[in-house]
Amino acid sequence: MKRIAGFVVLVLMISAFSGCISSDPSRPDGNSEATENRYSELEIREYEGTRLDPSVGPRDNSIAGIQHVELEGYTLKITGLVQEEQSLTYEEVLAMPAAEKLITLHCVEGWEATVLWKGTSLGDLIQLAEADQKADTVIFHCVDGYTTSMSLADIMDRNMILAYSSNGIPLPPALGFPFIVVAEDKWGYKWARWVDAIILSSDTEYKGYWEERGYSNEADLP
Ligand SMILES: Nc1nc2c(c(=O)[nH]1)N[C@H]1C(S)=C(S)[C@@H](COP(=O)(O)O)O[C@H]1N2
Ligand SMILES: [Mo]
Numbered sequence: 001m002k003r004i005a006g007f008v009v010l011v012l013m014i015s016a017f018s019g020c021i022s023s024d025p026s027r028p029d030g031n032s033e034a035t036e037n038r039y040s041e042l043e044i045r046e047y048e049g050t051r052l053d054p055s056v057g058p059r060d061n062s063i064a065g066i067q068h069v070e071l072e073g074y075t076l077k078i079t080g081l082v083q084e085e086q087s088l089t090y091e092e093v094l095a096m097p098a099a100e101k102l103i104t105l106h107c108v109e110g111w112e113a114t115v116l117w118k119g120t121s122l123g124d125l126i127q128l129a130e131a132d133q134k135a136d137t138v139i140f141h142c143v144d145g146y147t148t149s150m151s152l153a154d155i156m157d158r159n160m161i162l163a164y165s166s167n168g169i170p171l172p173p174a175l176g177f178p179f180i181v182v183a184e185d186k187w188g189y190k191w192a193r194w195v196d197a198i199i200l201s202s203d204t205e206y207k208g209y210w211e212e213r214g215y216s217n218e219a220d221l222p
Pocket of ligand 2: 107108188
């Protein structure tokens with residue numbers, strides 16, 4: 001009897017201890033098991049020594065919920081102040097030269113996600129349409145009606161990309177399938193998801209959804 005009791009105590013001690021090491025307080029949600037469960041099967045979890053966050057998080061603050069975009073009938077428009085308006089299929093965008101970037105998305109609400117993004121240079125996309133001399137602002141339009149804008153100069157200077165892949169998998173709906181703007185060094189509300197149009201403009205004062213509600217139009221991270 002004594003032996004069984006000792007064994008039970010030992011098992012309890014081991015499970016308590018392994019409980020301690022499996023929860024990692026350095027994770028954003030302080031719970032590595034929940035974090036691990038959010039990774040998709042084929043998703044990579046580490047890149048050049050940096051731990052990546054899952055492509056799908058526990059939160060969603062989208063203005064109209066997660067959008068599920070069907071590729072049939074979908075095109076990405078590049079329009080506005082351009083010489084050659086474009087209407088590109090998903091495959092056409094993926095056929096262009098690709099770039100990879102490890103960038104952290106910071107939301108004003110306090111959470112962040114470090115993800116390995118892969119996509120097409122926004123500069124290359126805009127070049128296809130040949131922006132007018134007057135164009136200095138780029139407005140992103142999304143299927144949920146969300147919009148946001150950035151200066152053409154910031155997009156070019158930072159070599160920003162339009163991503164279609166996160167952590168080595170196709171971009172999940174929650175992250176903006178088919179395309180998300182990887183607005184590096186800018187707050188999360190500049191990271192337009194489910195983008196269906198890139199509009200060249202000369203309206204430097206244009207205000208998107210959150211900008212109209214008081215958030216900074218520059219949105220540069222501190
Ligand atoms: N189309 C669209 N894109 C969007 C949003 C949105 O509501 N609709 N929300 C923005 C905000 S505020 C952030 S922080 C990021 C990530 O949003 P999430 O918190 O819903 O994951 O997407 C951005 N892009
Ligand atoms: Mo956000």
